[in-house]
Amino acid sequence: MIGSTKPLAAPLQPPSPTGRCLAPSSCAPDSPPALTRAVESPRPVKAAASSHVLRASPQLSRWSRSRALRSGRRPGSDRAKLSSASASVLPVNKSLQPEDAAVAVEDGEDDDVCVAERDAAAGKAIYMVSDGTGWTAEHAVNAALGQFEHCFVDRGCAVNTHLISMIDSMDRLLEIIKQAAKEGALVLYTLADPSMAESAKKACDFWGVPSTDVLRPTVEAIASHIGVAPSGIPRSSPSRQGQLTEDYFRRIDAIDFTIKQDDGAQPQNLNRADFVLAGVSRTGKTPLSIYLAQKGYKVANVPIVMGVNLPKTLFEISQDKIFGLTINPVVLQAIRKTRAKALGFGDGYQSNYAEMEHVRQELVHANQIFAQNPMWPVIGVTGKAIEETAAVIVRIYHDRKQKCSMPRISKRY
Amino acid sequence: MIGSTKPLAAPLQPPSPTGRCLAPSSCAPDSPPALTRAVESPRPVKAAASSHVLRASPQLSRWSRSRALRSGRRPGSDRAKLSSASASVLPVNKSLQPEDAAVAVEDGEDDDVCVAERDAAAGKAIYMVSDGTGWTAEHAVNAALGQFEHCFVDRGCAVNTHLISMIDSMDRLLEIIKQAAKEGALVLYTLADPSMAESAKKACDFWGVPSTDVLRPTVEAIASHIGVAPSGIPRSSPSRQGQLTEDYFRRIDAIDFTIKQDDGAQPQNLNRADFVLAGVSRTGKTPLSIYLAQKGYKVANVPIVMGVNLPKTLFEISQDKIFGLTINPVVLQAIRKTRAKALGFGDGYQSNYAEMEHVRQELVHANQIFAQNPMWPVIGVTGKAIEETAAVIVRIYHDRKQKCSMPRISKRY
Numbered sequence: 001m002i003g004s005t006k007p008l009a010a011p012l013q014p015p016s017p018t019g020r021c022l023a024p025s026s027c028a029p030d031s032p033p034a035l036t037r038a039v040e041s042p043r044p045v046k047a048a049a050s051s052h053v054l055r056a057s058p059q060l061s062r063w064s065r066s067r068a069l070r071s072g073r074r075p076g077s078d079r080a081k082l083s084s085a086s087a088s089v090l091p092v093n094k095s096l097q098p099e100d101a102a103v104a105v106e107d108g109e110d111d112d113v114c115v116a117e118r119d120a121a122a123g124k125a126i127y128m129v130s131d132g133t134g135w136t137a138e139h140a141v142n143a144a145l146g147q148f149e150h151c152f153v154d155r156g157c158a159v160n161t162h163l164i165s166m167i168d169s170m171d172r173l174l175e176i177i178k179q180a181a182k183e184g185a186l187v188l189y190t191l192a193d194p195s196m197a198e199s200a201k202k203a204c205d206f207w208g209v210p211s212t213d214v215l216r217p218t219v220e221a222i223a224s225h226i227g228v229a230p231s232g233i234p235r236s237s238p239s240r241q242g243q244l245t246e247d248y249f250r251r252i253d254a255i256d257f258t259i260k261q262d263d264g265a266q267p268q269n270l271n272r273a274d275f276v277l278a279g280v281s282r283t284g285k286t287p288l289s290i291y292l293a294q295k296g297y298k299v300a301n302v303p304i305v306m307g308v309n310l311p312k313t314l315f316e317i318s319q320d321k322i323f324g325l326t327i328n329p330v331v332l333q334a335i336r337k338t339r340a341k342a343l344g345f346g347d348g349y350q351s352n353y354a355e356m357e358h359v360r361q362e363l364v365h366a367n368q369i370f371a372q373n374p375m376w377p378v379i380g381v382t383g384k385a386i387e388e389t390a391a392v393i394v395r396i397y398h399d400r401k402q403k404c405s406m407p408r409i410s411k412r413y
Numbered sequence: 414m415i416g417s418t419k420p421l422a423a424p425l426q427p428p429s430p431t432g433r434c435l436a437p438s439s440c441a442p443d444s445p446p447a448l449t450r451a452v453e454s455p456r457p458v459k460a461a462a463s464s465h466v467l468r469a470s471p472q473l474s475r476w477s478r479s480r481a482l483r484s485g486r487r488p489g490s491d492r493a494k495l496s497s498a499s500a501s502v503l504p505v506n507k508s509l510q511p512e513d514a515a516v517a518v519e520d521g522e523d524d525d526v527c528v529a530e531r532d533a534a535a536g537k538a539i540y541m542v543s544d545g546t547g548w549t550a551e552h553a554v555n556a557a558l559g560q561f562e563h564c565f566v567d568r569g570c571a572v573n574t575h576l577i578s579m580i581d582s583m584d585r586l587l588e589i590i591k592q593a594a595k596e597g598a599l600v601l602y603t604l605a606d607p608s609m610a611e612s613a614k615k616a617c618d619f620w621g622v623p624s625t626d627v628l629r630p631t632v633e634a635i636a637s638h639i640g641v642a643p644s645g646i647p648r649s650s651p652s653r654q655g656q657l658t659e660d661y662f663r664r665i666d667a668i669d670f671t672i673k674q675d676d677g678a679q680p681q682n683l684n685r686a687d688f689v690l691a692g693v694s695r696t697g698k699t700p701l702s703i704y705l706a707q708k709g710y711k712v713a714n715v716p717i718v719m720g721v722n723l724p725k726t727l728f729e730i731s732q733d734k735i736f737g738l739t740i741n742p743v744v745l746q747a748i749r750k751t752r753a754k755a756l757g758f759g760d761g762y763q764s765n766y767a768e769m770e771h772v773r774q775e776l777v778h779a780n781q782i783f784a785q786n787p788m789w790p791v792i793g794v795t796g797k798a799i800e801e802t803a804a805v806i807v808r809i810y811h812d813r814k815q816k817c818s819m820p821r822i823s824k825r826y
Contacts, residue, residue, distance in 0.1 A: 123825060124639045133804035134822075136556040143549040144631040145826055147605060147643035152826050157639050163822040165804050179819055186638035188631060192560060212634040218557040218601060221625040225599040226537045226570050230560035236801055249751060251799070255700045259672055287668045290703055338662060386664070388649055391546035391578050406592055409547075409576040412536060413558055413565050 123158035125185035267311030279325030536571035680724030692738030
């Protein structure tokens with residue numbers, strides 16, 4: 001088992017030629033998952049070469065037409081491509097059988113569970129395709145989708161994202177793009193291997209699928225800047241694995257430390273923290289600590305509770321690593337009510353934990369402490385995502401360390 | 414204090430007109446940090462309009478020339494731009510004083526602490542400029558830098574990244590780009606406001622700074638796909654804050670749960686987990702659990718220790734949420750040795766924790782358990798980043814849930 005490279009069983013099987021669900025037996029909800037052993041560097045099972053012939057379905061033609069219109073191409077040109085261009089436009093690769101390049105994109109979707117689900121949800125599909133974890137594409141798409149929140153909130157439009165990771169063969173890549181064509185999806189990809197990226201682009205163009213290489217402009221800008229060509233090797237490639245970097249150990253240590261220090265535990269270790277967060281219950285100390293630990297910072301958090309003294313060590317350590325968290329009382333009450341409900345306390349639950357008067361008093365108490373410790377920056381977390389509060393803390397930390405005119409977080413590679 | 418919007422003091426002050434460090438008093442390492450209160454939505458102090466005159470320093474000219482050569486432009490054209498184009502090329506904005514657009518980019522760097530540090534490190538500079546947290550740019554740049562590891566490892570080239578976040582005024586944006594010109598930096602930016610993004614581009618072109626908009630292609634592809642224009646509002650804008658989404662509570666709950674369940678605690682709650690991870694000490698169960706919790710999954714982890722029975726509940730819960738972790742014994746020994754050292758045990762430390770024979774036996778024991786529970790996928794973590802193992806687990810989870818032909822992780826917005 002150790003170090004072996006047995007392939008994944010079911011989940012990594014390539015989709016059937018038309019992108020439909022496998023035979024009903026493996027689709028049935030009560031059938032046991034076929035997968036039993038997932039090991040390092042899973043490799044896909046080779047697809048059985050399909051002998052379907054490429055033809056443009058009415059649906060595909062509609063999609064191609066509308067996409068051509070959007071992109072400014074002349075409608076109908078895809079039709080011409082479909083009959084003439086398979087030899088010249090389609091990506092050519094040694095691992096690619098000629099038959100694979102000529103697979104029908106069909107209309108029939110009755111037995112495709114996923115497509116049925118998609119139809120029920122009726123959102124526009126976005127495929128994120130990656131040769132690695134796909135987290136970079138996911139992060140970028142999440143950020144980009146933030147630009148369309150105005151539209152999602154009232155559900156005037158809806159989007160379904162699909163993350164398809166560890167795509168390391170041309171066959172699977174083409175299957176995915178075919179499926180994207182079928183679903184009328186947008187394809188956003190990060191593929192380190194330039195020949196894979198180019199094939200993705202060509203196949204998308206060929207099947208009328210809009211597509212964008214998410215990371216290419218950034219990689220190329222860096223390549224040109226440092227005068228070094230990118231390796232073209234995916235992060236998940238075995239040839240790039242095996243190093244245990246300093247960074248790895250730093251992160252692990254930070255997470256270990258942060259968990260042990262959660263919620264005021266072990267005040268004798270506060271001096272070992274990079275940051276100490278102080279705030280009343282439910283100001284987000286724990287998730288914020290954990291987020292910062294993931295970034296490699298050791299974080300301790302200390303709850304401020306009325307009638308309970310803060311640990312003495314808090315005032316003995318370097319004061320410039322301590323941060324206060326504050327929040328709007330109305331929002332805090334809402335969070336605490338949700339929390340009380342999540343813990344299984346009904347509306348009749350008798351406690352002052354979520355009562356407005358108590359919430360206000362606690363925040364006044366916290367702010368008195370902050371006023372007595374002017375060295376502590378106080379960060380209002382109301383309406384901020386965890387990432388946003390973390391960004392403020394990390395920036396202040398680096399500003400103080402660098403003592404430089406321009407606030408910036410610097411790192412050396 | 415609550416809900417107030419007092420600006421940050423020192424760290425958010427714009428850099429001095431020439432991008433140098435502030436007066437020595439505020440640069441001195443022993444001076445107390447000027448910052449005492451960081452509150453919501455910090456706003457920069459308005460820069461005093463500079464009356465310096467734009468001129469091309471010899472250094473800037475060298476940078477511009479080399480950059481022009483790289484980008485295929487004719488060298489010398491920047492010189493022409495510098496004298497002729499200020500009216501047409503320079504970004505125009507109501508908040509921008511004409512004087513601001515004509516600031517010298519000077520050579521003298523003797524009193525700039527940050528620049529001195531940079532010179533000592535002698536790496537190529539990359540500026541990541543964002544109107545929000547900057548995490549998206551950072552994530553993309555980290556991923557892109559992975560393509561140049563072959564170059565960093567032998568230190569043939571080195572790169573210094575600088576993350577500059579929450580840039581919400583044109584003045585500060587231009588100061589940063591000037592500083593980038595001075596340092597010969599590459600500028601990679603994510604700016605939601607199209608006028609800010611355009612100004613960044615124009616200013617970079619004007620000062621001969623190579624630049625790329627990291628997120629624009631993705632945003633535009635989505636806009637065109639769903640037929641909706643992007644809002645142009647940065648994530649950190651007050652107008653976009655204040656919603657406590659379902660997603661927020663899901664993440665908080667997942668983190669709370671995961672911390673409480675760490676290292677085999679509370680086996681009675683295993684049924685409430687989305688994933689249960691089982692493996693010997695130092696297979697990365699905790700950091701992996703925490704990473705998955707950040708993504709909103711409730712994770713419990715159960716250590717496999719020779720001579721200690723696994724909790725009975727582990728075999729009573731749904732078996733398809735349990736994952737085994739395994740690792741190469743040589744790598745595990747190296748990790749444990751590092752760990753023992755970090756815990757303060759010297760080489761003379763007498764324990765079998767990191768002894769090869771013991772490590773092997775433990776792994777054999779773990780693999781026997783995995784063999785007895787064929788429903789558990791076993792993931793080899795040797796040489797995998799936490800994110801990579803997480804990607805495999807999340808994919809298997811969604812495959813099983815979706816029971817669909819194409820392995821993908823789907824989400825609705």
